[in-house]
Amino acid sequence: MxxxxxxxxxxxxxxxxxxxxxxxxxxxxxxxxxxLAERRWFQFAVVLPNLGLFLLFLSAGLFGxxxxxxNIIIVFVWILWWFLLIxxxxxxxxxxxxxxCPFPFFGEWAQRRALVQVRAVDPKKKKGGPGVVIGRxxxxxxxxxxxxxLSNIWLQNIGFLALCTFSALFLTRPxxxxxxxxxxxxxxxxxxxxxxxxTFCSYVCPVSGFLSLFSMASMTEVRPRDLDVxxxxxxxxxxxxxxxxxxxxxxxxxxxxxxNNYCGLCMExxxxxxxxxxxxxxxxxxxxxxxxxxxxxxxxxxMLSLALAYSVIYLGPWAFLKDWANIAxxxxxxxxxxxxxxxxxxxxxxxxxTYYLVVRLGRSLAGAPAGTTAPPTKDVFLGFxxxxxxxxxxxxxxxxxxxxxxxxSYILQVLSDPFGWGWDLFHTAHVAWTxxxxxxxPYIQVALLLTGLFxxxxxxxxxxxxxxxxxxxxxxxxxxxxxxxxxxVAGFFTLYVG
Amino acid sequence: xxxxxxxxxxxxxxxxxxxxxxxxxFWYQRRQLHEGLPPGTRVITLTAxxxxxxxxxxxxxxxxxxxxxxPAARPVLTLGQPTAIRIASSDxxxxxxxxxxxxxxxxxxxxxxxxxxVTPSKAGVxxxxxxxxxxxxxxxxxxxIAVEPAGQAAPPPAPVAPGTKDxxxxxxxxxxxxxxERGKWIFLERGCVTCHGEGGRxxxxxxxxxxxxxxxxxxxxDRMMLYEPEDVKTVVTALAKxxxxxxxxxxxxxxxxxxxxxxxxxxxxxQNGSVSAKKDPTGPTPPLQMPTWAGRLSDRDIDxxxxxxxxxxxxxxx
Numbered sequence: 001m002x003x004x005x006x007x008x009x010x011x012x013x014x015x016x017x018x019x020x021x022x023x024x025x026x027x028x029x030x031x032x033x034x035x036l037a038e039r040r041w042f043q044f045a046v047v048l049p050n051l052g053l054f055l056l057f058l059s060a061g062l063f064g065x066x067x068x069x070x071n072i073i074i075v076f077v078w079i080l081w082w083f084l085l086i087x088x089x090x091x092x093x094x095x096x097x098x099x100x101c102p103f104p105f106f107g108e109w110a111q112r113r114a115l116v117q118v119r120a121v122d123p124k125k126k127k128g129g130p131g132v133v134i135g136r137x138x139x140x141x142x143x144x145x146x147x148x149x150l151s152n153i154w155l156q157n158i159g160f161l162a163l164c165t166f167s168a169l170f171l172t173r174p175x176x177x178x179x180x181x182x183x184x185x186x187x188x189x190x191x192x193x194x195x196x197x198x199t200f201c202s203y204v205c206p207v208s209g210f211l212s213l214f215s216m217a218s219m220t221e222v223r224p225r226d227l228d229v230x231x232x233x234x235x236x237x238x239x240x241x242x243x244x245x246x247x248x249x250x251x252x253x254x255x256x257x258x259x260n261n262y263c264g265l266c267m268e269x270x271x272x273x274x275x276x277x278x279x280x281x282x283x284x285x286x287x288x289x290x291x292x293x294x295x296x297x298x299x300x301x302x303m304l305s306l307a308l309a310y311s312v313i314y315l316g317p318w319a320f321l322k323d324w325a326n327i328a329x330x331x332x333x334x335x336x337x338x339x340x341x342x343x344x345x346x347x348x349x350x351x352x353x354t355y356y357l358v359v360r361l362g363r364s365l366a367g368a369p370a371g372t373t374a375p376p377t378k379d380v381f382l383g384f385x386x387x388x389x390x391x392x393x394x395x396x397x398x399x400x401x402x403x404x405x406x407x408x409s410y411i412l413q414v415l416s417d418p419f420g421w422g423w424d425l426f427h428t429a430h431v432a433w434t435x436x437x438x439x440x441x442p443y444i445q446v447a448l449l450l451t452g453l454f455x456x457x458x459x460x461x462x463x464x465x466x467x468x469x470x471x472x473x474x475x476x477x478x479x480x481x482x483x484x485x486x487x488x489v490a491g492f493f494t495l496y497v498g
Numbered sequence: 499x500x501x502x503x504x505x506x507x508x509x510x511x512x513x514x515x516x517x518x519x520x521x522x523x524f525w526y527q528r529r530q531l532h533e534g535l536p537p538g539t540r541v542i543t544l545t546a547x548x549x550x551x552x553x554x555x556x557x558x559x560x561x562x563x564x565x566x567x568x569p570a571a572r573p574v575l576t577l578g579q580p581t582a583i584r585i586a587s588s589d590x591x592x593x594x595x596x597x598x599x600x601x602x603x604x605x606x607x608x609x610x611x612x613x614x615x616v617t618p619s620k621a622g623v624x625x626x627x628x629x630x631x632x633x634x635x636x637x638x639x640x641x642x643i644a645v646e647p648a649g650q651a652a653p654p655p656a657p658v659a660p661g662t663k664d665x666x667x668x669x670x671x672x673x674x675x676x677x678x679e680r681g682k683w684i685f686l687e688r689g690c691v692t693c694h695g696e697g698g699r700x701x702x703x704x705x706x707x708x709x710x711x712x713x714x715x716x717x718x719x720d721r722m723m724l725y726e727p728e729d730v731k732t733v734v735t736a737l738a739k740x741x742x743x744x745x746x747x748x749x750x751x752x753x754x755x756x757x758x759x760x761x762x763x764x765x766x767x768x769q770n771g772s773v774s775a776k777k778d779p780t781g782p783t784p785p786l787q788m789p790t791w792a793g794r795l796s797d798r799d800i801d802x803x804x805x806x807x808x809x810x811x812x813x814x815x816x
Contacts, residue, residue, distance in 0.1 A: 067609030117505050422586070
């Protein structure tokens with residue numbers, strides 16, 4: 001393990017009040033948090049227990065009971081983890097799951113040949129030695145660049161939709177969950193050996209795709225404290241790495257960070273910045289205000305479609321739809337293909353197509369003052385797709401809430417008997433299945449959906465004012481989209497409240 | 499701490515966590531299996547697998563449940579030795595019942611494990627059952643527990659009764675096949691054969707049942723006073739056409755009114771089931787009871803079964 005000779009002392013935070021408006025600099029407010037984030041062992045210390053937990057889940061899936069609601073891999077991953085992820089971790093702490101995610105553990109270990117330390121390279125002696133030098137760090141494996149054509153989240157979009165098509169399988173069969181989670185370990189490891197740094201996380205991981213979208217709404221962000229410091233910085237340790245930290249594993253340029261989407265909160269930039277200029281801010285909900293491409297907008301369509309479809313299938317009264325989705329139990333292939341075809345059509349054609357038509361209608365209604373042209377349809381489409389971020393997120397929370405309230409008692413059961421082997425570790429193995437306040441569920445769902453609609457309308461109105469200056473034009477442009485958003489929420493109300 | 503020693507500590511911790519995550523559950527399972535049991539107590543786990551139609555002694559887990567056909571358990575207990583029998587279910591709710599050994603009925607809920615300790619006081623071979631309807635293979639979900647004095651080999655298991663293995667997968671006759679063919683298929687596929695025996699010859703022992711064994715069904719033609727083959731044929735033809743009642747007043751079958759009355763009585767038993775009367779009123783409930791088929795078999799299917807039974811010759815000596 002090499003460290004640069006005469007390494008500089010730990011940088012102190014840039015003085016200031018340099019905090020951006022509406023932000024609370026958590027490193028200034030809680031210096032211990034900064035101290036923790038700067039420790040080289042920090043990420044290792046939070047990933048390792050999670051790795052142990054997920055290996056336990058895999059073991060339970062293989063060797064524990066085949067009964068889904070008595071096996072920890074089903075209950076903890078698809079009920080507890082999913083609920084926490086969508087309802088708490090993403091909205092409040094951005095991609096903190098990526099900080100603790102165990103899937104890239106082995107791949108990153110092989111790539112860095114280090115669990116904790118940095119392999120820093122003396123800038124004067126870059127040539128020679130094992131592995132590949134990128135920036136000021138040394139890596140092992142092929143370290144190929146990911147193809148440019150795939151440098152987007154389309155793979156994640158399709159992967160997530162494909163995975164969710166078989167949700168009835170991995171929600172009920174531990175072995176299918178083992179295959180899904182095990183595949184994530186294997187694919188992550190292989191891609192780390194072939195491609196650079198966190199290529200798997202940035203472009204392939206199906207979970208990462210929706211985290212990237214919804215982290216835009218999150219109330220936490222990693223950002224440079226003072227942009228002037230970044231502009232005058234010649235070291236660029238956050239990107240190139242240093243003896244304190246690896247160059248950004250997510251292949252982004254932290255000092256230019258404007259959105260949460262592709263920041264995995266690994267804190268390497270906090271460690272590597274020679275000026276101590278990277279920090280973690282608390283910020284208002286939905287501070288990242290725009291989508292950058294059709295791939296991101298399609299992620300929003302897919303997430304909203306899935307929330308809608310799952311609400312129909314799993315919370316609705318139509319048992320035949322559950323049977324169609326549950327191909328492993330019912331073997332109704334015609335039904336399954338009908339369900340899968342309808343799901344994919346809704347997510348990839350019907351909802352985006354309807355949205356496109358409605359956006360075009362709004363653009364036409366808004367018109368353009370003499371001597372000007374209307375903004376390009378793509379800009380309007382992406383601008384008006386942004387409201388789907390808060391709406392989709394809150395729709396998912398509204399869908400997940402009753403699942404948690406209804407199935408929460410299974411968590412207590414498997415906590416005491418994770419393998420279904422007859423243990424009773426905490427004397428909760430025989431807690432009766434008890435739905436928690438089921439009578440409150442519709443009210444909670446309605447409140448969540450209305451919150452989502454509020455933020456969606458606010459976002460849409462902002463984009464309308466930006467794209468179509470003038471109150472009346474903005475109103476005409478956004479009105480059709482606002483009606484569609486209201487219609488979607490009304491559809492959810494019908495499902496949840498009746 | 500130097501870089502190298504920190505890295506070494508991290509590597510060692512990782513190895514420890516991986517080993518603990520994978521190994522600890524098995525270590526704890528071995529430990530807790532005998533927890534609270536008297537020293538020397540054997541532990542046997544019987545897991546119900548509805549798709550295989552068996553209680554099995556093999557470990558049923560997430561990995562093998564979907565691909566294995568589990569064999570029926572035939573536990574061998576030692577006379578006088580306490581044995582903990584753990585009852586588990588890998589799918590739906592079952593009930594384990596071995597009345598001759600005083601075990602159960604024990605409800606086995608999916609994913610839960612229940613335990614009972616038995617100390618056999620008599621040698622022999624004793625049947626066990628599932629007494630909660632758990633799917634089509636339910637009726638064959640039986641087996642034997644052998645009890646032997648210490649040091650003696652257990653007797654070989656009784657052969658699987660012919661016609662009962664995987665009965666629920668019996669091939670369906672083509673549409674348009676004779677009614678008796680359909681009746682024969684239903685008799686197999688619905689598991690009637692598991693209690694009433696191949697060819698309806700009966701004889702399956704039913705513990706503490708007043709009549710000892712499940713009654714034979716072959717020979718119901720005699721019970722219906724249909725002594726001539728032509729009469730049986732006439733009745734089967736009428737059933738195939740849709741109604742035996744339609745024959746009333748139009749047939750020269752002797753005592754047809756008795757045949758008709760018996761037919762309705764048999765239909766009623768199939769539709770409504772019947773309770774097996776106890777031989778010893780203070781003893782355990784007989785494990786085999788005639789279930790109700792109303793709602794699960796159509797009128798036409800019940801007629802098909804009766805038509806099939808009418809074609810069976812009476813058991814020898816009956």
